[in-house]
Amino acid sequence: MIKKTRKKDILGLESMTIPDMETILTTAQEMKTIINRDIKKVPTLRGKSIVNLFLEPSTRTRTSFELAGKYLGADVVNINTASSSLTKGESLRDTLLTIEAMGVDIIVMRHAAEGAANYATQIVNSAIINAGDGAHEHPTQGLLDIFTIKQYKHKIAGLKVAIIGDILHSRVARSDIWGLNKLGAEVHVAGPQTLIPRGLEQMGVHIHNRVEDALDQADVVNVLRIQLERQKAGLFPSAREYARIFGVNAGRLALAKPDAVLMHPGPMNRGLEISPDIAYSEQSAIQEQVQNGLAVRMAVLFQVLIGGSQVETID
Numbered sequence: 001m002i003k004k005t006r007k008k009d010i011l012g013l014e015s016m017t018i019p020d021m022e023t024i025l026t027t028a029q030e031m032k033t034i035i036n037r038d039i040k041k042v043p044t045l046r047g048k049s050i051v052n053l054f055l056e057p058s059t060r061t062r063t064s065f066e067l068a069g070k071y072l073g074a075d076v077v078n079i080n081t082a083s084s085s086l087t088k089g090e091s092l093r094d095t096l097l098t099i100e101a102m103g104v105d106i107i108v109m110r111h112a113a114e115g116a117a118n119y120a121t122q123i124v125n126s127a128i129i130n131a132g133d134g135a136h137e138h139p140t141q142g143l144l145d146i147f148t149i150k151q152y153k154h155k156i157a158g159l160k161v162a163i164i165g166d167i168l169h170s171r172v173a174r175s176d177i178w179g180l181n182k183l184g185a186e187v188h189v190a191g192p193q194t195l196i197p198r199g200l201e202q203m204g205v206h207i208h209n210r211v212e213d214a215l216d217q218a219d220v221v222n223v224l225r226i227q228l229e230r231q232k233a234g235l236f237p238s239a240r241e242y243a244r245i246f247g248v249n250a251g252r253l254a255l256a257k258p259d260a261v262l263m264h265p266g267p268m269n270r271g272l273e274i275s276p277d278i279a280y281s282e283q284s285a286i287q288e289q290v291q292n293g294l295a296v297r298m299a300v301l302f303q304v305l306i307g308g309s310q311v312e313t314i315d
């Protein structure tokens, strides 16, 4: 009988328990105090190693995971598709095994395929953090969105959260919905029918054809990026039509509560899903989301490596 220690993986908010979510949110609050110091470095994860394996583009997630690891004293290495031996034909499995052989503690992984992070947990013993797998989940984005809502509204339960746009291709929407529902929010979505996935109502959300109905008296308005790189032809008539019918602008935002918080996971298509005049308006929490992303990712790295090791017994 081999006793094997498997660190905690972060694969999605569907599988994350409420206590685990709350622990990360509480830890993130403490991490924010480190980010706001003049000297941001602490030795908490000294001697630990993290590889950011990003096989899809990213600015926010990759940079914040890198800074998060460095602020906590870990060694961090970035690998992207173009700079890896994947371009020479190496498989994902062999890439993961190669990284593990170097004694890496955490692999933060973004991949275009749903289930890629879960697959990685079956290949290597390094802890896996899902930084986005296709249209499936983006758990640290979901956690940072929840953290940001809590910062502005001091609660989650009972809030009306409107998620507007390309739900079909959005891993952010899925993680937000799983997390917000578990914590008692009422989630409303709206977008073109072609961008609302079948069976979404089974996730316990209210679906609207008209953006106006989802926005009505909302506490939080989360606008999603139209994922132009994943669109098949014909899912919406044209960018101009989309902006006219579904774009969130000042007039539509006024349908939400006067103190509603405007969010967007980024990157934004200004003038398409969100009008430029509101993107950085007083109601906007978009820059705060970015800073909170760093705090949440510090909390996630801390909890995976220090906070909660799980011991599995393997026969």
Ligand code: CP
Pocket: 057, 058, 059, 060, 061, 062, 132, 138, 141, 265, 266, 267
């Ligand atoms: N929100 C988000 O995942 O942004 P990036 O693609 O820039 O990481």
